[in-house]
Amino acid sequence: MLDIVEQAPAALPVILAATRWPLDAALALLQLPFNDLLYQAHQVHRQHFDVNEVQLSTLLNIKSGGCPEDCAYCPQSARYDTGLETTGLMTVDAVIAAALQAKAAGATRFCMGAAWRSPKDREVEQVAQLVSAVKDLGLETCVTLGMLKPKQADRLKTAGLDYYNHNLDTSPEHYGNVITTRTYNDRLETLDAVRDAGINVCCGGIVGLGETLQDRAGLLCQLANLPTPPESVPINQLVRVEGTPLAEVAPVDCFDVVRTIAAARIMMPNAFVRLSAGRSELGEAGQALAYFAGANSIFYGEQLLTTPNPQQNEDRELFLKLGIRAMAGTA
Numbered sequence: 001m002l003d004i005v006e007q008a009p010a011a012l013p014v015i016l017a018a019t020r021w022p023l024d025a026a027l028a029l030l031q032l033p034f035n036d037l038l039y040q041a042h043q044v045h046r047q048h049f050d051v052n053e054v055q056l057s058t059l060l061n062i063k064s065g066g067c068p069e070d071c072a073y074c075p076q077s078a079r080y081d082t083g084l085e086t087t088g089l090m091t092v093d094a095v096i097a098a099a100l101q102a103k104a105a106g107a108t109r110f111c112m113g114a115a116w117r118s119p120k121d122r123e124v125e126q127v128a129q130l131v132s133a134v135k136d137l138g139l140e141t142c143v144t145l146g147m148l149k150p151k152q153a154d155r156l157k158t159a160g161l162d163y164y165n166h167n168l169d170t171s172p173e174h175y176g177n178v179i180t181t182r183t184y185n186d187r188l189e190t191l192d193a194v195r196d197a198g199i200n201v202c203c204g205g206i207v208g209l210g211e212t213l214q215d216r217a218g219l220l221c222q223l224a225n226l227p228t229p230p231e232s233v234p235i236n237q238l239v240r241v242e243g244t245p246l247a248e249v250a251p252v253d254c255f256d257v258v259r260t261i262a263a264a265r266i267m268m269p270n271a272f273v274r275l276s277a278g279r280s281e282l283g284e285a286g287q288a289l290a291y292f293a294g295a296n297s298i299f300y301g302e303q304l305l306t307t308p309n310p311q312q313n314e315d316r317e318l319f320l321k322l323g324i325r326a327m328a329g330t331a
């Protein structure tokens with residue numbers, strides 16, 4: 001008897017973590033009537049956040065194109081002819097200039113992306129300088145550089161990195177149809193390294209990769225069942241870019257994007273859920289639904305990494321119409 005009691009505290013958290021969100025529960029959420037799902041998601045949102053506040057992150061592509069990976073959605077893969085110009089890593093001065101503009105426009109976080117499979121230590125050192133420079137401006141910092149080793153994550157943490165973005169993209173089952181040059185497990189290992197370094201995790205995925213509803217539920221379960229769920233969850237709608245293998249895939253229905261946001265909100269109530277790529281396609285009404293469903297973060301600025309995003313004045317106008325405020329900076 002005593003044995004059981006003594007073992008229980010150690011065993012219990014493991015059991016809870018493994019069953020936090022079973023697949024059938026996530027699938028059931030995505031299959032709810034739209035109004036029921038949105039009502040539930042909005043209630044969860046209201047319990048955990050100020051529903052009239054949205055966090056603004058601005059993206060900068062600090063190293064564009066020429067990536068050796070084969071991600072079938074990505075215009076920056078060297079394997080696909082998308083007409084994209086390849087550039088080297090941006091200088092500190094150019095990055096500071098862009099970050100200052102982002103801050104002046106109202107962003108609280110500056111996210112720098114590089115088209116790498118995994119950075120070399122020398123490249124991590126260069127990015128660490130960029131992170132420190134941006135942090136000194138009073139902005140939160142985020143980078144997405146591909147796969148990261150534990151020591152590299154530690155170095156970025158020391159430089160002042162607040163968030164690392166590394167997406168799982170889709171379910172483990174669909175993953176191999178989209179990317180063959182790195183495994184799902186590689187991605188999970190990078191997430192572990194980031195978490196262990198004490199950096200906030202920004203991890204989400206893409207809808208519109210030809211996945212099933214089960215795959216969407218599977219992605220959300222992977223995210224929600226991580227030992228610690230991500231602090232930030234970007235939900236991207238595929239931007240279909242000519243020259244990539246997924247250029248002609250059927251477009252996603254706007255309501256399916258909103259459903260995915262709503263389920264993410266319910267399954268990860270404390271996370272910032274970012275309505276990411278694909279906002280231009282959603283239009284004002286679609287975005288308003290997404291905010292109601294629990295999205296409370298966006299990429300703010302006329303460009304994502306290589307593709308267009310709504311203009312800043314369009315976002316400001318929509319916020320005004322909806323009574324939404326941009327979240328104030330904390331850095």
Ligand code: SAM
Pocket residue numbers: 067073074075076113114115116117144145146147166167169205206236237238239240241277305
């Ligand atoms: N190379 C690094 C990596 O893949 O980890 C960082 C940059 S990569 C462009 C960051 C993320 O952008 C990808 O994981 C993917 O989720 C998203 N992404 C890339 N191309 C996209 C597209 N066409 N539509 C929607 N999301 C896209």
Ligand code: DTB
Pocket residue numbers: 059075113144165167204205234235236239276277304305306307308
């Ligand atoms: C994320 O989840 N979405 C952003 C960011 N993280 C790096 C990238 C979206 C890229 C869309 C296609 C492009 O502009 O190249």
Ligand code: SF4
Pocket residue numbers: 067068069070071074075076077114115116117146
């Ligand atoms: Fe490379 Fe990242 Fe694009 Fe994949 S998503 S091809 S890793 S830049």
